[in-house]
Amino acid sequence: MAFRKLDVDSIEEGAFAESDFLxxxxxxxxxxxxxxxxADACSGEVxxxxxxxxxxxxxxxxxxxxxxxxxxxxxxxxxxxxxLDVLFSTKVADVPKIIEALNTEQRELLMKYIYxxxxxxxxxxxxxxxxxxxxxTEVAGQGSIVRVITDRRTV
Numbered sequence: 001m002a003f004r005k006l007d008v009d010s011i012e013e014g015a016f017a018e019s020d021f022l023x024x025x026x027x028x029x030x031x032x033x034x035x036x037x038x039a040d041a042c043s044g045e046v047x048x049x050x051x052x053x054x055x056x057x058x059x060x061x062x063x064x065x066x067x068x069x070x071x072x073x074x075x076x077x078x079x080x081x082x083x084l085d086v087l088f089s090t091k092v093a094d095v096p097k098i099i100e101a102l103n104t105e106q107r108e109l110l111m112k113y114i115y116x117x118x119x120x121x122x123x124x125x126x127x128x129x130x131x132x133x134x135x136x137t138e139v140a141g142q143g144s145i146v147r148v149i150t151d152r153r154t155v
Contacts, residue, residue, distance in 0.1 A: 035067050035075035043082040055090045056098045062086055063106045063113075068153045076155055083113040084124060087132055095135045107140045111148045112155045 030038065042065060049058035062083045067075045090098065102110065114133050117124045137145065 030067065030069065030072065030075075032072055032075065035069070035072045036078065038065055039067060039075040039078035039082070043078055046082050046086060050086060050089050055086060055094060056101050059083070059086045059090075059098055059110070060102065060106065063102070063109050066109055066112075066153075066155055068155070080113055080116050080155060083110070084117050084129075087114075087117075088125060088128055092131055095132060096139070099136055099139045104140070107136060108144055108148055108151075109155070111136055111140065111144055112151070115148065116155055 042062060046058045046062045049055075049061060062079070065079075067079050099107065099110075111133075114129050114136070117129045118126065
């Protein structure tokens, strides 16, 4: 049988789930209620740090517990809003210093949240996100963009 005549979709259509791409044991399986309570607690702590003007600690705290998995859309939205609120509250002059303080994993997670913000432009100021993206790419490199885009774990 010629490979060009093989209909791959007829064999197994749509068989992949997001959970197939997550490494076992790496990401805790939260129920939607647990994930929402984690996101709400993090949001409260981050808001407190932002009000005190400690943007670096606020961003680090917001990036500590990413929520991955299916059926956790509300918790993911809360976590994304928390991270984006920190980004919008930060002065442009402080951005490079804050990014330098993050480790590689946190930088890539931040890039995921920036792209999530780009996906919903009606809720955000894209010029601020572009500034963060530019500064983050200067520090993390273009490889970070490729890793984030190809990663199946969404925030």
